[in-house]
Amino acid sequence: MTRQDRFEAIYDAYYPAIHQYAARRTGSPDDTADIISETFLTAWRRIRDVPEGERALLWLYGVARRVLANQRRGATRRSELADRLRDELAAERPVTPVDLDHVRAAFEALPERDREVLALACWEELTGEEIAEVVGCTAIAARTRLHRARKRLAALLVREPSSTIAMGEA
Known part of the structure; x- marks a missing residue:
């Protein structure tokens, strides 16, 4: 059995169980879909680690549990x-209450x-140097990007x- 055949057999057999597991633990269909896709992506990447038979479902539950966490x-x-x-913001401007929705929208x-x-x-x-490593640029560029983003x-x-909401819609 090829790697792809094995994965497809596992997917076909256990997708409904993983779907139900994720759906019962999330608040939205999008979150459920994310958990399912991450779980089966891990299974695809680590297909050699997936146990045979019914134990594969338990392994998938463990992966889904970690993805959910x-x-x-x-x-x-x-x-x-x-x-x-x-x-x-409250510390800088104690007289102005901060609207959390406004912060999220901004x-x-x-x-x-x-x-x-x-x-x-x-x-x-992360520091500027660490950000640079993650995004693949120089430390100076990362600090500059961060400074401009904050501004x-x-x-x-x-x-x-x-007006913030209108900007996000534009």
């Missing part, structure tokens, strides 16, 4: 970033490249909430 950690990091941004209105460096700096707490985020945050 990673997904939850990511959601927690995003939430913590929003909280940290809110706290930093962050989402940024280009992907800006969101990436901000997330690496804030969520993963663009700050500019979006000083705007009225409705």
